[in-house]
Amino acid sequence: MTYVHGYDTRENERLEDQAGTLVDLLHSDTAYPPGSTVLEVGCGVGAQTLTLARRSPDAGFTSIDVSAASIAEARQKIDGTGLTNVEFQQADIFALPFDAESFDHVFVCFVLEHLSRPLQALAILKGVLRPGGTITVIEGDHGSAYFYPDSSAAQAAIDCLVELQRRAGGNALIGRQVFPLLVEAGFEAVRVSPRMVYVDSSRPELVDGFTRKTFTAMVEGIREPAIAAGLTDPERFDAGVRDLYRTTERDGVFCYTFFKGVARK
Numbered sequence: 245m246t247y248v249h250g251y252d253t254r255e256n257e258r259l260e261d262q263a264g265t266l267v268d269l270l271h272s273d274t275a276y277p278p279g280s281t282v283l284e285v286g287c288g289v290g291a292q293t294l295t296l297a298r299r300s301p302d303a304g305f306t307s308i309d310v311s312a313a314s315i316a317e318a319r320q321k322i323d324g325t326g327l328t329n330v331e332f333q334q335a336d337i338f339a340l341p342f343d344a345e346s347f348d349h350v351f352v353c354f355v356l357e358h359l360s361r362p363l364q365a366l367a368i369l370k371g372v373l374r375p376g377g378t379i380t381v382i383e384g385d386h387g388s389a390y391f392y393p394d395s396s397a398a399q400a401a402i403d404c405l406v407e408l409q410r411r412a413g414g415n416a417l418i419g420r421q422v423f424p425l426l427v428e429a430g431f432e433a434v435r436v437s438p439r440m441v442y443v444d445s446s447r448p449e450l451v452d453g454f455t456r457k458t459f460t461a462m463v464e465g466i467r468e469p470a471i472a473a474g475l476t477d478p479e480r481f482d483a484g485v486r487d488l489y490r491t492t493e494r495d496g497v498f499c500y501t502f503f504k505g506v507a508r509k
């Protein structure tokens with residue numbers, strides 16, 4: 245699988261900024277009971293792991309990722325915090341080294357969007373979940389990005405990202421599919437809540453942490469591959485990125501919606 249965002253330092257910083265800015269919006273209602281076991285799937289460099297483990301200090305987390313380098317970085321990050329309720333393991337969703345029904349809960353954030361077989365992944369995760377256990381899935385949807393001033397160049401730059409992710413086997417518009425995927429995978433009591441990030445200059449921490457360092461940085465990050473793939477040209481792409489930054493000015497507005505699904509086995 246080609247991971248469209250790559251694994252470099254800037255991408256890791258972007259994931260950290262994203263996690264820091266969105267903690268309350270995405271995680272305020274996630275807490276696991278003492279003694280419960282949680283499988284975090286595709287933990288990356290541990291941006292969500294830290295929040296999860298802190299918010300549920302008496303639950304035990306097993307956090308896995310297919311990337312050994314990311315796991316090493318995540319482990320280092322948690323080691324520095326004194327948290328002792330997380331174990332990291334390199335593992336692939338499609339070849340999980342766990343017994344059936346061995347976890348009380350499963351948590352998946354920003355991972356299904358990168359998989360060509362998200363439904364199969366959910367079915368596998370359902371297999372390691374005990375009956376009555378829960379799954380939490382959080383995904384974005386780039387179709388939910390709208391902004392002021394509006395800009396067709398900015399929209400076209402975002403579309404380049406959506407197209408590159410599609411060509412890599414993923415789906416940057418998967419947020420709207422969290423409900424149907426969970427239902428199709430056979431989960432019960434599926435509830436999806438949209439979490440909208442609304443940014444204007446009265447919220448400077450979101451202007452910086454979300455519009456600039458998370459969303460626009462992500463689009464900017466695919467400049468070279470998008471040009472190489474013939475999806476755009478330098479002038480048009482740079483104009484789009486400039487227009488995204490333009491939304492961070494005093495009169496600018498940026499909106500984006502994440503989708504958080506919780507369901508039971």
Ligand SMILES: C[S@@+](CC[C@H](N)C(=O)[O-])C[C@H]1O[C@@H](n2cnc3c(N)ncnc32)[C@H](O)[C@@H]1O
Pocket residue numbers: 245247259263285286287288289290291292308309310311314335336337338352353354355358359
């Ligand atoms: C966008 S990152 C999200 C990381 C983290 N969940 C977060 O929210 O910051 C997606 C992660 O999924 C991992 N991943 C992709 N395919 C995977 C697979 N088949 N098995 C396990 N992890 C996978 C990638 O290595 C990457 O670290």
